[in-house]
Amino acid sequence: MDQVKPYVIGVDLGGTNTVFGVVNARGEIVAENSIKTQQYKTAEQFVEAGVECMKPLLQQVGGTDQIQGMGIGAPNGNYYNGTIEFAPNLPWAHEGIIPLAEMFKDAVGIPAKLTNDANAAAMGEMAYGAARGMKNFIVITLGTGVGSGIVINGQLVYGCDGFAGELGHVIMDRTGNGRPCGCGRLGCLEAYCSATGVARTAREILSSTSRPSLLREKPLDEIESLDVSIAADKGDEVANEIFQFTGKMLGEACADFAAFSSPEAFIFFGGLCKAGDLIMNPIKEAYDKTVLKIFRGKAKFLVSGLMNANAAVLGASALGWEN
Amino acid sequence: MDQVKPYVIGVDLGGTNTVFGVVNARGEIVAENSIKTQQYKTAEQFVEAGVECMKPLLQQVGGTDQIQGMGIGAPNGNYYNGTIEFAPNLPWAHEGIIPLAEMFKDAVGIPAKLTNDANAAAMGEMAYGAARGMKNFIVITLGTGVGSGIVINGQLVYGCDGFAGELGHVIMDRTGNGRPCGCGRLGCLEAYCSATGVARTAREILSSTSRPSLLREKPLDEIESLDVSIAADKGDEVANEIFQFTGKMLGEACADFAAFSSPEAFIFFGGLCKAGDLIMNPIKEAYDKTVLKIFRGKAKFLVSGLMNANAAVLGASALGWEN
Numbered sequence: 001m002d003q004v005k006p007y008v009i010g011v012d013l014g015g016t017n018t019v020f021g022v023v024n025a026r027g028e029i030v031a032e033n034s035i036k037t038q039q040y041k042t043a044e045q046f047v048e049a050g051v052e053c054m055k056p057l058l059q060q061v062g063g064t065d066q067i068q069g070m071g072i073g074a075p076n077g078n079y080y081n082g083t084i085e086f087a088p089n090l091p092w093a094h095e096g097i098i099p100l101a102e103m104f105k106d107a108v109g110i111p112a113k114l115t116n117d118a119n120a121a122a123m124g125e126m127a128y129g130a131a132r133g134m135k136n137f138i139v140i141t142l143g144t145g146v147g148s149g150i151v152i153n154g155q156l157v158y159g160c161d162g163f164a165g166e167l168g169h170v171i172m173d174r175t176g177n178g179r180p181c182g183c184g185r186l187g188c189l190e191a192y193c194s195a196t197g198v199a200r201t202a203r204e205i206l207s208s209t210s211r212p213s214l215l216r217e218k219p220l221d222e223i224e225s226l227d228v229s230i231a232a233d234k235g236d237e238v239a240n241e242i243f244q245f246t247g248k249m250l251g252e253a254c255a256d257f258a259a260f261s262s263p264e265a266f267i268f269f270g271g272l273c274k275a276g277d278l279i280m281n282p283i284k285e286a287y288d289k290t291v292l293k294i295f296r297g298k299a300k301f302l303v304s305g306l307m308n309a310n311a312a313v314l315g316a317s318a319l320g321w322e323n
Numbered sequence: 324m325d326q327v328k329p330y331v332i333g334v335d336l337g338g339t340n341t342v343f344g345v346v347n348a349r350g351e352i353v354a355e356n357s358i359k360t361q362q363y364k365t366a367e368q369f370v371e372a373g374v375e376c377m378k379p380l381l382q383q384v385g386g387t388d389q390i391q392g393m394g395i396g397a398p399n400g401n402y403y404n405g406t407i408e409f410a411p412n413l414p415w416a417h418e419g420i421i422p423l424a425e426m427f428k429d430a431v432g433i434p435a436k437l438t439n440d441a442n443a444a445a446m447g448e449m450a451y452g453a454a455r456g457m458k459n460f461i462v463i464t465l466g467t468g469v470g471s472g473i474v475i476n477g478q479l480v481y482g483c484d485g486f487a488g489e490l491g492h493v494i495m496d497r498t499g500n501g502r503p504c505g506c507g508r509l510g511c512l513e514a515y516c517s518a519t520g521v522a523r524t525a526r527e528i529l530s531s532t533s534r535p536s537l538l539r540e541k542p543l544d545e546i547e548s549l550d551v552s553i554a555a556d557k558g559d560e561v562a563n564e565i566f567q568f569t570g571k572m573l574g575e576a577c578a579d580f581a582a583f584s585s586p587e588a589f590i591f592f593g594g595l596c597k598a599g600d601l602i603m604n605p606i607k608e609a610y611d612k613t614v615l616k617i618f619r620g621k622a623k624f625l626v627s628g629l630m631n632a633n634a635a636v637l638g639a640s641a642l643g644w645e646n
Contacts, residue, residue, distance in 0.1 A: 135483075136482055136487075150583070152475050152476075152478075152480055152482075153475075153476070153480075155475075155476055157475055157476075157583075157584055158585075159459055159475075159581075159584050159585025159586065160458075160585055160586060160587040160621070160622075161585055161618075161621060163585050163617050163618065164459075164582075164583065164584045165582075165583070165584075166582040166617075167582060167583065169615045170582050171575070171578070171613070172497065173497070174496070174497075174575065175498065183615055183616065184616065185613070185615070252497065255494070256493045256494060256579075257583070258482075259487075259488075259492045259493050260473070260480075260488070260493075260580070260583050260584075261473075261482050261487045261488075261583075262481075262482025262484055262485075262486050262487035263482065290494070290508070292489055292492045292506055292508070294408075294484075294489075295484075295486065298483070298484060
């Protein structure tokens with residue numbers, strides 16, 4: 001058997017930046033560099049820029065001979081075939097199937113694997129974060145969208161096609177009057193509990209009432225989820241109600257997820273978690289109130305253990321060791 | 324390593340009968356016997372009767388030396404610790420935790436494992452039925468209740484506590500006006516799509532309209548799901564509408580389950596499946612209409628491959644080989 005090499009490369013391919021990090025076996029990022037994701041017209045140009053960006057990093061650790069493999073976390077990433085498929089926010093990947101893992105492998109000369117960003121986060125939690133030692137847990141990412149990485153029996157759940165774990169798209173409102181979601185359907189969890197969903201909840205409450213709120217200091221259509229966090233921190237009642245509403249829906253969704261895989265923990269990741277107890281308490285309360293009796297009080301509700309590190313890079317890098 | 328013995332015992336512990344079967348490695352039941360489940364006051368008496376019931380079967384195949392192990396499928400069965408926990412329909416197990424696997428092991432002198440009935444059905448499908456060769460599928464049992472056995476990466480999903488796979492208890496109506504479920508909550512899938520749920524839908528439609536229907540030949544409170552099947556088969560419009568309603572809800576629930584584990588197939592099991600296309604077509608239609616675009620048209624919708632065999636015995640027996 002070949003000896004395992006000392007480093008892997010983790011790539012966090014985000015909507016704005018793509019960060020390349022060289023990571024050692026202890027989960028430390030020893031070198032890092034980034035490019036702007038949106039700046040390229042084609043996938044070929046993007047990969048070329050990525051290779052240039054990695055050159056100084058590779059030099060620093062002694063070249064590609066020192067690298068076990070590369071792991072990429074990307075929106076709409078498919079683990080089974082290493083592709084990005086119809087990623088709406090990537091100009092060079094929104095209209096087709098890009099074999100990104102293979103392109104990087106060919107360009108850099110090291111094996112590469114790819115998965116979606118939420119799965120990468122789950123791998124990061126398992127290897128270095130809040131899920132160390134756990135065999136059954138669910139990571140829920142609360143960002144521009146709501147994503148998820150599900151681990152069962154110590155393995156990421158990819159399903160038959162590589163697309164399992166789209167928990168942002170379970171339907172929470174089946175009345176036919178649910179909020180429209182980016183996926184084209186009505187009432188998805190993501191339409192309420194993503195950053196954009198939270199901002200929308202704020203606009204709905206502010207425009208339908210005349211209740212005083214710190215949130216009124218900004219034009220209605222410029223309010224972001226971060227504004228809600230800041231206002232809630234200052235004790236703003238409307239902002240608190242927005243978190244109550246959001247947390248209740250997340251808690252009720254988690255109650256359904258428990259009926260599926262009965263995880264040991266739900267781990268929340270992303271900007272919204274910075275609100276801490278303001279969001280986590282309503283989640284826990286709604287969960288314990290609505291979950292099936294046999295599950296009550298069992299699951300832990302945790303905030304990511306990787307919020308301050310470059311979690312996405314670490315998560316993707318964990319995939320690098322699979323090579 | 325010890326040689327594998329030629330037989331296992333599969334036990335289908337049902338609400339009415341408990342069937343003991345000796346099964347060979349080809350999945351054939353070579354001998355079978357049963358007792359009445361409800362006839363015993365204590366678990367000890369039940370196990371004693373079970374041992375008596377098995378004696379002639381064991382004699383027939385040459386004694387316990389020929390048996391690799393015993394597998395039991397039971398309501399509220401817990402795989403991890405071999406117990407039945409708070410089973411509402413078992414007089415000798417509804418108020419506590421019964422270590423049934425250990426009790427049988429001690430009484431018969433062969434190793435025993437236990438799981439819930441829907442998980443046993445999933446093991447049976449994987450070993451001998453519609454899921455042969457599949458690594459990712461979900462069995463949904465439509466009986467007195469709605470149960471499920473989930474297989475991911477070729478493994479049954481038990482979760483952190485052995486209770487995963489309670490898909491009959493995801494919430495389909497969150498308006499606060501959902502149907503009461505046996506679990507004490509409102510709007511569970513089971514409250515609509517179990518045999519009792521289907522009968523209730525029939526009563527609701529018949530009592531709220533004066534539409535003609537074959538179902539009116541029976542007193543309202545005596546209608547069972549089987550009556551609906553028979554009427555639908557004869558082209559009764561109300562009965563067909565009941566299956567449309569039931570299938571739509573199942574299909575929409577499966578769309579959420581796809582977002583979780585993206586299974587290759589959904590396999591339906593139990594009395595309601597005997598209605599065939601009358602129930603399967605509405606399920607498929609609702610699924611394809613409501614599922615997230617990336618999953619559309621991928622999953623198979625199958626009726627159990629074990630409907631005519633003693634599926635529950637075979638499923639439980641598959642667990643016997645794990646010993």
